[in-house]
Amino acid sequence: VNRFSLNHATTKYWNQTEAIHACARHDVGIGLWREPVAEAGLAATAKLIRDAGVTVTSLCRGGFLTSGEQAALDDNRRAIDEAAALGAAELVLVCGGIPDGSRDVDGARAAVADALAELAPYAGQCGVRLAVEPLHPMFAADRCVISTLDQALQLAEMFPAEQVGVVVDTYHSWWDPQVYQGIAAAGAAGRIACFQVADWITPLPAGVLTGRGQLGDGCVELRRFRIAVDAAGYTGPIEVEIFNDQLWARPGPDVFAETLQRFAEHVA
Amino acid sequence: VNRFSLNHATTKYWNQTEAIHACARHDVGIGLWREPVAEAGLAATAKLIRDAGVTVTSLCRGGFLTSGEQAALDDNRRAIDEAAALGAAELVLVCGGIPDGSRDVDGARAAVADALAELAPYAGQCGVRLAVEPLHPMFAADRCVISTLDQALQLAEMFPAEQVGVVVDTYHSWWDPQVYQGIAAAGAAGRIACFQVADWITPLPAGVLTGRGQLGDGCVELRRFRIAVDAAGYTGPIEVEIFNDQLWARPGPDVFAETLQRFAEHVA
Numbered sequence: 001v002n003r004f005s006l007n008h009a010t011t012k013y014w015n016q017t018e019a020i021h022a023c024a025r026h027d028v029g030i031g032l033w034r035e036p037v038a039e040a041g042l043a044a045t046a047k048l049i050r051d052a053g054v055t056v057t058s059l060c061r062g063g064f065l066t067s068g069e070q071a072a073l074d075d076n077r078r079a080i081d082e083a084a085a086l087g088a089a090e091l092v093l094v095c096g097g098i099p100d101g102s103r104d105v106d107g108a109r110a111a112v113a114d115a116l117a118e119l120a121p122y123a124g125q126c127g128v129r130l131a132v133e134p135l136h137p138m139f140a141a142d143r144c145v146i147s148t149l150d151q152a153l154q155l156a157e158m159f160p161a162e163q164v165g166v167v168v169d170t171y172h173s174w175w176d177p178q179v180y181q182g183i184a185a186a187g188a189a190g191r192i193a194c195f196q197v198a199d200w201i202t203p204l205p206a207g208v209l210t211g212r213g214q215l216g217d218g219c220v221e222l223r224r225f226r227i228a229v230d231a232a233g234y235t236g237p238i239e240v241e242i243f244n245d246q247l248w249a250r251p252g253p254d255v256f257a258e259t260l261q262r263f264a265e266h267v268a
Numbered sequence: 269v270n271r272f273s274l275n276h277a278t279t280k281y282w283n284q285t286e287a288i289h290a291c292a293r294h295d296v297g298i299g300l301w302r303e304p305v306a307e308a309g310l311a312a313t314a315k316l317i318r319d320a321g322v323t324v325t326s327l328c329r330g331g332f333l334t335s336g337e338q339a340a341l342d343d344n345r346r347a348i349d350e351a352a353a354l355g356a357a358e359l360v361l362v363c364g365g366i367p368d369g370s371r372d373v374d375g376a377r378a379a380v381a382d383a384l385a386e387l388a389p390y391a392g393q394c395g396v397r398l399a400v401e402p403l404h405p406m407f408a409a410d411r412c413v414i415s416t417l418d419q420a421l422q423l424a425e426m427f428p429a430e431q432v433g434v435v436v437d438t439y440h441s442w443w444d445p446q447v448y449q450g451i452a453a454a455g456a457a458g459r460i461a462c463f464q465v466a467d468w469i470t471p472l473p474a475g476v477l478t479g480r481g482q483l484g485d486g487c488v489e490l491r492r493f494r495i496a497v498d499a500a501g502y503t504g505p506i507e508v509e510i511f512n513d514q515l516w517a518r519p520g521p522d523v524f525a526e527t528l529q530r531f532a533e534h535v536a
Contacts, residue, residue: 098487102487103487103488103489104489105442105443105487105489109445136405136406137404137405137406137443137444138404138405138406138472138476140442140443141443141468141469141470141486141487142470142471145443147443147444147445148445150445151445174373174408175373175405175408175409175413175415176405176415177377177415177416177418177419200409201409202409202410203410203474203475203476204406204472204474204475204476205474206471206472206473206474207471207472208406208471208472208476218409219366219370219371219373219409220371221371221372221373
């Protein structure tokens with residue numbers, strides 16, 4: 001169980017300080033989000049984390065790099081700084097969709113590679129790895145033009161392994177007939193930066209963002225993923241990241257306890 | 269424009285007889301659906317089609333083969349019979365999702381292959397080709413475990429080319445970084461059974477089934493697809509199949525006219 005990490009988005013409306021203290025009590029890690037960190041204050045959060053002895057397994061998130069705008073690069077440099085300040089070794093990137101009015105998916109993908117070329121050396125200097133997350137293809141238009149683990153890996157491999165890795169996420173990749181080969185390849189290349197788990201349930205809600213399933217509620221072979229990621233040589237934390245309106249409506253401690261139990265049943 | 273075919277689902281609530289007459293007047297094909305055909309009567313529809321001189325470019329749909337149940341095979345044999353009666357050379361298959369309570373995506377995929385082995389020879393005897401349609405991965409759990417053109421092609425190639433082909437559908441496959449290679453491969457193998465077009469728009473509605481975009485309203489490179497499919501040697505009809513609540517709320521003749529115009533602007 002000590003590979004468990006609570007991605008704070010699973011308990012989105014649970015006060016971040018309380019969530020950090022709960023993770024400390026359970027000796028598990030936490031994945032933080034920039035907005036609540038900013039709200040609590042970056043330095044204060046970093047001190048709280050150090051005092052609590054909790055590992056920040058990732059910071060979510062940078063990215064949105066497809067517009068080619070300087071402001072996006074600047075914002076990602078700030079995200080790298082924040083990850084470094086929090087002692088988070090991995091900054092998760094949601095790379096961005098197709099810019100408004102464009103139909104150029106190849107161009108958007110090329111813009112991601114160009115932006116990574118700008119950002120990767122800086123991340124490396126800061127001791128932070130950029131973790132490229134392939135998002136489910138239903139997000140390709142508006143959130144992330146990187147849809148498969150293979151794509152993410154090809155992108156990452158343009159840069160040194162200590163600068164750019166990939167995220168394996170069961171929710172985004174379970175449907176992919178190539179995913180287990182991709183996990184093996186990413187592991188062999190030392191590129192698995194982050195492993196996130198959530199289940200897939202239907203029907204999807206409008207907007208499809210907040211329809212992820214609690215572990216065990218859906219059709220994903222979560223344990224098969226975990227075994228594959230282990231077999232690929234990954235020994236790091238396993239973040240549970242579930243965007244779900246019903247979970248968000250419940251008290252954070254309840255959801256945290258349930259998620260720990262489901263993790264033991266369905267992942268560990 | 270004479271490669272245009274109106275998939276009747278684009279004008280779902282337009283009386284089928286009226287739609288057939290409109291297609292006859294415009295000298296374009298039509299893709300029919302089993303339920304309205306049954307409602308109008310199979311023999312009556314077949315006669316109407318012959319008398320009108322309209323080509324039935326496909327019958328939608330068979331499939332839902334992942335349960336392994338005999339009833340599904342029987343229903344698909346009836347669908348093949350119906351396609352033959354209508355003179356439809358292609359029967360589109362939506363292969364089915366993961367059975368309730370199962371997490372065995374590989375097993376579901378294997379069940380599709382097993383079912384095709386039962387059905388393909390019969391289809392061949394009837395002069396009907398089974399057109400395996402890869403559906404967008406957001407449907408993998410509940411509608412179709414075949415998510416990419418590559419997967420569909422691998423499945424089809426287990427059988428003779430005159431018995432099983434694949435559907436290229438812009439809506440389902442536009443996000444796929446391998447799709448243009450897949451189109452070339454499918455064309456070279458003589459496996460493109462059907463080419464369907466719709467655009468991708470966001471946000472997706474709840475259930476995600478009825479959120480397809482009118483041609484030109486979204487981010488899909490429709491003309492690039494058409495050129496790629498042409499270059500792969502496909503010279504058949506191009507079906508416009510758009511599931512969209514707003515289109516369905518409008519009069520069929522208006523939507524038909526608009527769709528013809530959009531097709532000329534964005535596809536032809």
